[in-house]
Amino acid sequence: MGNIFDEEKLYPYEGTIKGHFKDHYDCVFIALLPFFQLDRVETDKTKLKKAKLLSHEEALKKIDLLKKIPEANKDIYMYDNEGYPADEDILREGKAIPWKNIVNSSSLTGYAELNTALRTSIGALNRKFTRPDLMEKLNNFTDSESIYHPTEGAYGILSKMAIHKAFKLLGKNLIMITDEFYENTSTADLDRLTEYEFYDEIGGKDYYLYSADKEILFTIEWDSFFFLIATDHKKMDNLIASHLFEGFLCNDKTDHYWEYTVE
DSSP states (O other): OOOTTTTTOOSOOSSBHHHHHTTTOSEEEEEEOOEEEOSSOOOOGGGGOSSEEEOHHHHHHHOGGGGGSOOOSSOEEESSOTTSOOHHHHHHHOEEEOHHHHHHHHSOOSHHHHHHHHHHHTTOSOTTTOOHHHHHHHHHHHHHHTOBOOOTTSOOHHHHHHHHHHHHHTTOOEEEEEETTSOOEEEEETTTSOHHHHHHHSOTTEEEEEETTOSOEEEOOTTOSEEEEEEOHHHHHHHHHHTOOOEEEOOTTOBTTGGGTOO
16 A cells, blocks of 8 residues: 555555555554434434435425436435434533443444444445344334434544544644545644634545644545544554543454454
8 A cells, every 4th residue: 555645545445444554554443423312302203313214205305306207216315304413412412322332222232233223224235235123223222212323424523522632632733634535635723723613624524634744544434434543553542541432443354344244
């Protein structure tokens, strides 16, 4: 692997994750986007997810193009679901719910099944890999407890909070923010921004966050419910000890589709 920054390859879509980063980082952590609860009981269960599954009739009202084609043989999802909490509400009332709590209370067997359930819930899987049974187990539990699902392919406000703390912990105050298609890169100086101003700097399609010296990288892709943290062993030990992120370290075989190989 060459220079992943110059070659615009900041996410390992193919091959092993550690192999992709080996010329830059020797340690990579899979960080799980947290679920959350608010200080309220949500009675409308359709508001617990950013992506809402539409019936064909609902889809016709939202998407004019569908009126010209036969009924779709594919699930249709609407994003920016009205009623999903705004960042301000999550900051004010939100409480992160770890994946391990979901697993322990929902009869899912581990992170792998939970990730598959989440990916099934947004239509991200090929039909032969989809697991509606796992999705049902997940939804039954989160509905009963008014637990909001994380949003795929974006650093939610709770993750932004943890990332801000991580940069500060490691003494990295000058941060580079690059969008999904490498079209725009901006600089954030944590010494000059409030925490919320930093959160606001990171848009929904800003996939790559890294210190100006490139010693630590946060990277995500569009349909994942996790992101990657790449750095050296010493810094990774500090991050793990801080308990800012839930997840696990990549081994030499871990790839983007870790749910099919993780034990």
